[in-house]
Amino acid sequence: MIEAKRITKFVGTKAILKACSIKVKPGYFTAVVGANGAGKTTLLKSLSGEQTLTSGEIILNDTSIRQYKGIALSKVRAVLSQHTEVNFPFTVEQVIEIGRYPYKTHNTENEKIIQEVIRLTSLQDFIGRPYQTLSGGEKQRVQMARVMAQLYSKTEFPKYLLLDEPTSSLDLAQQHILLALAKNLCKQNIGILAILHDLNLAIQYADEILFLKKGVTVAYGSCQTTATRSIIEDTFSHPVRLLDDGTGRKIVVPRHFNEIHTQNLNPIEYERTN
Amino acid sequence: MQRAISVKNIGKHSFSLMLMLFLLFFLLIASLAIGAVPISPLEVLQVFSKEIGISTGINTNETQQIVLLNIRLPRLLFTIFIGAALGISGATLQGLFRNPLVEPGIIGVSSGAALGAIVVIVFIARITPISVELFKAWLLPMSAFLGAVTATFITLKIGKYEGKTKVTYVILAGVAVSALANAAIGLSIFYADDQQLRTFTFWTLGDLSVATWDKIYILFPLICSSIIGLIGLARPLNALALGEAEAFHSGVSVEKVKLVAVLLSALVVGTSVAFAGVIGFIGLVVPHIIRISLSPDHLLVLPASAIGGACLLLLADIIARTVVTPAELPIGVVTAMIGTPFFIYLLIRSKQKRLI
Numbered sequence: 084m085i086e087a088k089r090i091t092k093f094v095g096t097k098a099i100l101k102a103c104s105i106k107v108k109p110g111y112f113t114a115v116v117g118a119n120g121a122g123k124t125t126l127l128k129s130l131s132g133e134q135t136l137t138s139g140e141i142i143l144n145d146t147s148i149r150q151y152k153g154i155a156l157s158k159v160r161a162v163l164s165q166h167t168e169v170n171f172p173f174t175v176e177q178v179i180e181i182g183r184y185p186y187k188t189h190n191t192e193n194e195k196i197i198q199e200v201i202r203l204t205s206l207q208d209f210i211g212r213p214y215q216t217l218s219g220g221e222k223q224r225v226q227m228a229r230v231m232a233q234l235y236s237k238t239e240f241p242k243y244l245l246l247d248e249p250t251s252s253l254d255l256a257q258q259h260i261l262l263a264l265a266k267n268l269c270k271q272n273i274g275i276l277a278i279l280h281d282l283n284l285a286i287q288y289a290d291e292i293l294f295l296k297k298g299v300t301v302a303y304g305s306c307q308t309t310a311t312r313s314i315i316e317d318t319f320s321h322p323v324r325l326l327d328d329g330t331g332r333k334i335v336v337p338r339h340f341n342e343i344h345t346q347n348l349n350p351i352e353y354e355r356t357n
Numbered sequence: 358m359q360r361a362i363s364v365k366n367i368g369k370h371s372f373s374l375m376l377m378l379f380l381l382f383f384l385l386i387a388s389l390a391i392g393a394v395p396i397s398p399l400e401v402l403q404v405f406s407k408e409i410g411i412s413t414g415i416n417t418n419e420t421q422q423i424v425l426l427n428i429r430l431p432r433l434l435f436t437i438f439i440g441a442a443l444g445i446s447g448a449t450l451q452g453l454f455r456n457p458l459v460e461p462g463i464i465g466v467s468s469g470a471a472l473g474a475i476v477v478i479v480f481i482a483r484i485t486p487i488s489v490e491l492f493k494a495w496l497l498p499m500s501a502f503l504g505a506v507t508a509t510f511i512t513l514k515i516g517k518y519e520g521k522t523k524v525t526y527v528i529l530a531g532v533a534v535s536a537l538a539n540a541a542i543g544l545s546i547f548y549a550d551d552q553q554l555r556t557f558t559f560w561t562l563g564d565l566s567v568a569t570w571d572k573i574y575i576l577f578p579l580i581c582s583s584i585i586g587l588i589g590l591a592r593p594l595n596a597l598a599l600g601e602a603e604a605f606h607s608g609v610s611v612e613k614v615k616l617v618a619v620l621l622s623a624l625v626v627g628t629s630v631a632f633a634g635v636i637g638f639i640g641l642v643v644p645h646i647i648r649i650s651l652s653p654d655h656l657l658v659l660p661a662s663a664i665g666g667a668c669l670l671l672l673a674d675i676i677a678r679t680v681v682t683p684a685e686l687p688i689g690v691v692t693a694m695i696g697t698p699f700f701i702y703l704l705i706r707s708k709q710k711r712l713i
Binding site for chain 1: 369455592593602606609649707
C-alpha cells in the first residue's frame with residue numbers, strides 16, 4: 084500500500100495541498116478528481132516520490148518513500164504521464180525497452196517481456212515504427228506498454244501504477260482501451276491511482292474516489308457511496324444532475340450554463356466591415 | 358553493476374560498430390601512408406614490425422621511419438583522440454539536453470577556452486619572457502583548459518535551481534556565459550596586434566600539427582577514461598530521452614547523470630580545444646549521422662559517435678595536409694566542408710521519412 088499521511092505542500096507561501104490523506108491499495112483502482120489547480124498533480128508527484136513535502140509523509144510498502152533509492156522505487160511504482168514526447172527517432176520497441184531500465188535482466192529476457200507487453204497492448208502492427216510518427220492515442224498505448232514492462236517481474240510485490248490524466252488527449256475508444264488495460268493490472272494485485280478529468284470515466288472504472296478542492300479533501304471513499312450530487316457540485320462549483328443508466332450505474336450530466344445563470348453571458352459584438 | 362550490464366548490451370550493435378572500426382582502420386592506414394614523404398601501406402607495416410623486432414623483408418629507409426614514428430603516428434593518435442572526444446561529448450550533450458541542435462559549445466566550453474587562449478596570446482605573451490615553442494606547446498593549452506572548465510562551472514552554477522540543474526536554465530546560462538566570454542574576446546582582439554590576431558584566428562580554426570608524444574601521454578588516459586565513463590551513461594540517456602520526470606520514474610538518478618555527463622564532456626572538450634583549438638562541426642553532426650543512418654539507441658550512438666568523430670577528423674586531416682602541400686588548410690574548414698554536404702543529404706532523406 085502507498086499511504087499519504089496528512090501531507091501538506093507549500094510552494095512559496097501558497098498551500099497547494101493541505102493535510103491530504105489517501106491510500107493506494109494493491110488490487111484497487113483509486114481515482115482522484117477535482118477542478119484545475121486543485122492539487123491533483125502535486126498529490127501524484129508526492130506519491131511517486133518525485134517531490135519533497137512540507138509536512139506529512141508517504142509510506143510505501145511499510146517504508147518511508149524517502150528511504151527508497153531510485154532503482155528500488157522504480158521496481159515497485161511506475162508513472163504514466165499525460166503525454167510523452169521523444170526528440171530522437173526511437174522505435175516503438177526502443178521506447179518500451181526503457182521500462183526495463185531498473186532491471187539487470189539479459190537482452191533475450193527483455194526481448195520476451197517487450198513482445199509480451201506489445202501483445203497485451205495490441206501494438207503488434209507498430210513494431211519497428213518510429214515513435215514520433217504515431218498519433219496521440221498510439222503514443223499513449225506505447226507508454227502504457229513501457230510502464231507495464233517496468234512493472235513486469237515476479238518479485239517485489241505489491242506494485243503501483245500512477246496515471247496523470249492518461250486519457251486527456253485520447254478519443255472515446257482509446258480512453259476505454261487504456262483504462263481497461265489499467266483495470267486489468269488491478270487484477271494482478273497492482274494498485275492503481277489515476278487522476279481523471281472525466282467524472283463518468285472515474286465512476287465507471289474506480290473502486291475508490293478522492294474529491295479534491297483547492298488542496299483540501301472534499302470526500303474520499305468507495306466510488307458507489309462517495310460520488311453524490313452534492314459532493315460533485317461542491318468540488319467543481321457547478322451544478323450537475325445524476326442519472327441512472329438503467330444498470331444501477333450513475334451518469335453525471337453537468338447543467339448547461341444558461342440554465343443556471345439568469346443573466347446570460349453578453350453576446351460578443353464583432354465589428355462588421357463591408 | 359549497472360555499467361557492466363550497459364556495456365554488455367552493446368552486443369546487439371556489434372555489427373555496426375565493427376563496420377565503423379573497419380572504416381577507422383582503413384583511414385588509419387591511409388593517414389599513415391599519405392603525405393609529403395610517400396610510404397606505402399606495406400612499408401608502414403614493415404616499420405612497425407621492425408619496432409617490435411620482426412622482419413618482413415621489405416626495405417624501408419631512415420627517413421620513412423622517422424617521418425612515420427615521430428610525425429605521422431603522434432599526429433594520427435592526436436587526431437583520433439580529439440575526434441573521438443568531440444564526437445562522444447556532442448552525442449552525450451544532445452542526449453542530455455534532449456535537443457539534436459546542441460553542440461559541446463552550448464555549456465560555454467568553447468568560448469571559455471577561446472578566452473583563455475586569447476588572454477595568453479595577447480597579454481601574457483607580452484609580459485612573460487618565455488620561448489615561443491614552450492608558449493605554444495603548454496602555456497596556451499593550460500590557459501585554454503582553465504577557461505573551458507571555469508566557463509562550464511559558472512554555467513552549471515547559474516543553471517542550478519532549488520538544488521537541481523534545470524536544462525533550460527543551463528542552456529540559457531551557457532548562452533550568457535558564451536556571450537560574456539565573446540565580449541571579453543572582442544576586447545582582447547581590440548588590443549591585439551596583427552601577428553597575435555593571426556595566431557588567434559588560426560587557433561579558432563583548429564590545428565592538428567601541434568601533435569607531440571608528450572601531449573598524447575596526457576590525452577590518452579584522460580580521453581579514454583572519459584569515453585568509458587560516458588558510454589556507461591548510455592542507458593540513463595535513453596531513459597532521459599522521454600524527459601527528466603520519466604527518467605526519474607524509471608529509476609535514473611537524474612541529477613547524478615547530468616553532473617557526470619556535463620563534467621566529463623567539459624573535461625574532454627576542454628582538453629581537446631586546449632590542445633588543438635576550436636574544431637567545430639564534429640560534435641554537432643557525427644551523432645546525427647549515427648542516429649539517422651543506424652539507430653538512436655545511446656548504447657550505439659555513444660561509442661559510434663566516438664569512432665565516427667575519429668573517422669571524420671582523420672579524413673579531414675588527410676585532406677587538410679595534402680591538398681595545398683607544403684602548407685596546410687585549417688582543419689575546422691575541412692571538417693565543415695566534407696561533413697556539411699553529407700549532413701544536408703541525411704536531413705533531406707530523413708525529412709522525407711518524417712523522422713525529425
